[in-house]
Amino acid sequence: MNTLVTQADDKSAVQPSYSKILELTPHTGWAAEFWQSLTPLKDQVANHPFFQDIADGKMTHEGFKYALLNLYPLVGHFPSYMALNLAKAIRFEQPGVLEARNWLIRNIKTEERHLFWYRDWAEGFGVPISALNHVTPPPAMNAVNHFLWNINTYGTLAEGIAATNLAIEWATGDWTIKVFKGMQAYANKAGMTIDTRTLAWLRAHAQYDDEHPHEAMELVKRLCDHDPVQQEKARHAAEQGLGYYHLAIDHCYGAI
Template identity: 55%
Template sequence: MGVARYKEALSLTEHSPWARRFWDALVPLKDRVVEHPLFVQMGQGNLSLERFQDALLHFYPLVENFPKYMGLALAKTRAGRLPGHEDTKNWLIGNIKIEQRHAYWYQDWAAGFGLDRRRLETTTPPPAMDAVNQFLWSIGHQGTLEESIAATNLAIEWATGEWSQRVVAGVKHYAEQGRADINRHTMAWLRAHASYDDAHPHEAMELVKRLAVDEPARRRAFTAARRGLEYYVLALDDCYQQAGKRSLVVPPVLADSN
């Protein structure tokens, strides 16, 4: 008779010197995301509704595709053959469903700010805001497992968990001003991230430690995490600067000739 096997929860370990340097070197870039004027003003309750809606609309593809990016990483796992792959497989399987639920909660948040599901699902983000999606697809298809985890679950989730703590306090101002409908449904996405169901970035760092067993792998993972955060900043800058200036220009070849 075979011995039953059960998935053990991922336990965090103390950072070795290289892992501490890895984490600390990302902090300034992560802080540029967390302290971006877009999120500062959201947290103060004085970001214009137009900018708020632009952010919710054009970041939706990142949220909706996030479980898919994790699925690309899952496909790379070779449990039992390579260090850290069994732990990573189990962690990804356990969390992909959670991320899908978060996409539905995000739809509720957007609805509270006047954006229906159809608008979310038919949006095409501007190039600078879509760059982060293109990067995560690319790293998911072509990168190593440690690169995928570092870019997606470490970089993106780390920054998101922290800025949502800032924003959750300010959203009530929009309701008080009659500019948004705030209730437990429209707050679910923010509260889930602000309360740090996002142990996720710390768990992702733990996986990177287990996967990246040599210097080249550690460098690849660090570069992927850094680039993910750089694209995040690029997206935020574009959203903050260009909201209200966008217009849909129909190319002549597509215009109705009648």
């Protein structure tokens, strides 16, 4: 048999080592405590009555429009937050840094499509792109953005991943599951188009994106192992990320 053909058929022979998937390990010791301490805060966001109302088919058209408009910067800027953090991933001799670099690059690339899927949802629900492009969310909904700009600029690599990819993507992966299931309730309502285009963003986050928080936790473990000070800083960053996310959703719920 031709050796060249054999090698080309064997994917492991041609795939460079950087494409290896990040292997998840069980949470033990400090990592288990870290994860457990954040779970109730994540649940507060994911189980917020705002998301429950949407899942139960009770959200008004105005409520959807307000939320889609004012949450747009969080979605639209998400890869930029990661890019700020990626700029710090340069000390390849340190544990976890090379894996964090590779993972952030892949995640940023994925987010390229998510912006457009979110815009399709917003447009299908009556929010024009011109409005999205010019939105300044109310302070309580924009605080999460200011926090993420700040922590990804001035925090450590682990703090940025904890605040952004662990905290925000974790809660988002959870609430999108129940919201996605409830969206058919709006199929015949005025001003709301339900189809594969308008549901693409929700579907993505309810399905494959939910691996991201687990991968983010794995990176935090590798970056902070054996360093209790860094572990606590990363935990605090995730706690703050969830706190600001909760503040945004609380405000949104109160305003509609």
